[in-house]
Amino acid sequence: MAQATLPPTGSAPDPHESHGHAHAHPATSTGTTNTKLAMWVFLGSECLFFGAFISTYLLYRGRSSTGPTPKDVYNIPFTSVTSFILLMSSLTMVLALAAIQRGDHRRFRIWILATALFGLTFIGGQIYEFTEFYREGLSLSTNVFGSSFFVLTGLHGAHVTAGIIWLLSLWGLSMQDKLHVQDSERVEIGGLYWHFVDVVWIVIFTVVYLIP
Numbered sequence: 001m002a003q004a005t006l007p008p009t010g011s012a013p014d015p016h017e018s019h020g021h022a023h024a025h026p027a028t029s030t031g032t033t034n035t036k037l038a039m040w041v042f043l044g045s046e047c048l049f050f051g052a053f054i055s056t057y058l059l060y061r062g063r064s065s066t067g068p069t070p071k072d073v074y075n076i077p078f079t080s081v082t083s084f085i086l087l088m089s090s091l092t093m094v095l096a097l098a099a100i101q102r103g104d105h106r107r108f109r110i111w112i113l114a115t116a117l118f119g120l121t122f123i124g125g126q127i128y129e130f131t132e133f134y135r136e137g138l139s140l141s142t143n144v145f146g147s148s149f150f151v152l153t154g155l156h157g158a159h160v161t162a163g164i165i166w167l168l169s170l171w172g173l174s175m176q177d178k179l180h181v182q183d184s185e186r187v188e189i190g191g192l193y194w195h196f197v198d199v200v201w202i203v204i205f206t207v208v209y210l211i212p
Contacts, residue, residue, distance in 0.1 A: 056151075097187050100174075156197065
């Protein structure tokens with residue numbers, strides 16, 4: 001009686017693996033992929049962008065002759081709490097990347113969603129802070145301090161909001177089973193952007209709120 005011959009173990013192709021190879025990005029001479037290198041170049045230009053606005057804020061901070069001044073409106077304990085929440089999101093972003101790299105999709109979804117929720121909490125705190133400042137008489141057109149403050153922190157808030165949308169899109173792809181281990185670089189690039197906005201906020205918080 002003839003016996004069926006079984007294929008060798010591990011010979012069956014992995015559809016996820018072939019999917020990953022199809023979307024592999026070629027490496028540059030630096031050893032990183034084109035996509036990751038493009039993100040580093042973009043972040044470098046963003047450093048110059050925020051540097052210009054931080055310098056403008058420092059230039060006009062003490063030149064307000066009318067309206068509220070920083071010491072009249074700042075609530076440092078409240079801003080410290082929201083800043084801590086934003087910085088904690090960097091930890092959850094690291095955990096999300098580690099989870100997708102080892103194929104743990106359930107934990108990836110938990111950590112990436114937690115990162116987005118931390119970011120939303122920070123944005124909610126910033127909106128509350130802006131509202132309180134407006135009630136105390138500080139607006140974009142009150143004085144040069146108000147203009148430079150709202151433009152600088154508002155631009156950072158817009159960057160955080162873009163990051164939240166990016167994180168939620170990754171979460172949505174994972175929920176649809178369209179994000180696999182081989183696609184972990186997409187999460188890594190999103191993480192680079194998220195860590196950048198966190199580091200920028202450390203600089204802004206120090207310069208704007210802590211330096212007298």
